[in-house]
Amino acid sequence: MKLEIFHQTIYTYKESVEDSVNEIRLTPRTDSRQSCVKHLLTIAPDTELFSYQDYFGNVAHAFTVNKPHRELVIKSHSLVVTHETDQNVYNLLPLKKEKEIIKSEPFQNTFAEYLNGTSYTFITEEIKKYAATLPDVESSGSVYQLLRDISETIYSSFIYDPNATHVHTTVEETVKLRRGVCQDFAHLMSAVCRIKGIPSRYISGYHFIGDLQGGHADYNQASHAWVEAYVPGIGWVGFDPTNNGLIDWRYVKVGHGRDYRDIVPVKGIYKGTAKQTLSVEVDVKVVKDE
The missing domain is CATH 2.60.40.2250 (Immunoglobulin-like)
Structure with missing residues (x-):
């Protein structure tokens, strides 16, 4: 498109x-x-x-x-x-192999900057407690499905509210408020992924919503934010916790980094x-x- x-x-x-x-x-x-x-x-x-x-x-x-x-x-x-590229999501590695990969030292060294917390995604005890309430790779059955579960949970349990947060809001504040905007939800999903050992990066870009109605689509926002997480055997896969969807033709990526501050x-x-x-x-x- x-x-x-x-x-x-x-x-x-x-x-x-x-x-x-x-x-x-x-x-x-x-x-x-x-x-x-x-x-x-x-x-x-x-x-x-x-x-x-x-x-x-x-x-x-x-x-x-x-x-x-x-x-x-x-x-x-x-x-x-x-x-519309085929991300080959059905050709997953066995769960045992995925777990071996994400826990391996070479993997963690390669993606270290996308596994550690930042000023926006600082890993506190409160964030760890919240992450513990979400599914893990065992219950989800695969890294890819876990990422979909995390995205869906954030979408369904947080309220989209453009007046609740500001550009400097951290994930701990978002969890306490239970509301926010795309930047907050992208930071939160990134923090949860990193706690669970999955590299995650913050994406800045645009989202075509001209023919969409309802949901969490923000018709006044200057740009959009979502997440790319690394799935062993597949690579970087995009998820939008604000709209509970995968990244398709509607999304235009401008850049990625560890959090909003990078881009x-x-x-x-x-x-x-x-x-x-x-x-x-x-x-x-x-x-x-x-």
């Missing part, structure tokens, strides 16, 4: 600011399930963009606006073709007033070939 994505971020300042230094991650990745065929970034005031790949292989851009300005506008326009879409610093307003608009639509 071909998806067109417009993402606009506008910072408006009460007074003129200057020396604005920024880093953005808005370029969709190209991998086995999607191809970014077009991506255009425009910045106002006009400035030079520098692009590079970060540690996780995400495309990042940096720019500086030195002259005084009252408004900063960042526009991203992407065209992405998504593919913030737009971040920066500037010199001047602290009084500012932020406006974010996103439009994702299907493009029909003529």
Whole structure:
């Protein structure tokens, strides 16, 4: 499927600011399930963009606006073709072999950064207690099925509430509140996976919801977040605990990291007033070939 994505971020300042230094991650990745065929970034005031790949292989851009300005506008326009790839989920390894792999030292060393807690997914006793209430690999019968069970449990037992949390909410706070948004649920699923010995990474991207009604779909969010977890014998598999689904043609991945901090879409610093307003608009639509 071909998806067109417009993402606009506008910072408006009460007074003129200057020396604005920024880093953005808005370029969709190209991998086995999607191809970014077009991506255009425009910045106002006009400035030079520098692009590079970060540690996780995400495309990042940096720019500086030195002259005084009252408004900063960042526009991203992407065209992405998504593919329905067979993740070969029915060709699983025997449970005994899966357990041997995830407990092995080479496996744990390879995926160490996706097995440890972070500032968002810090593993506390409360999180361990919560994880203990969820299925384990023995009761689920396989790593893949365990991941589906974890995703479904979070979906069914937490309330989607965009007013309950903020961008810095940790998984311990989410468990106490029993509500949150896609970022919170992705962090929570990642934490639970890591406790159970399954590498998990946080995904930032977009979700086409133009023809969906009901559920936890957020029609006003700037972007979407979900999880990729590593299944022995298969590789990285995507799960969306916010909408209780696997990742299909509707999802466009921008980047991955250990948590939100690794792949913030737009971040920066500037010199001047602290009084500012932020406006974010996103439009994702299907493009029909003529």
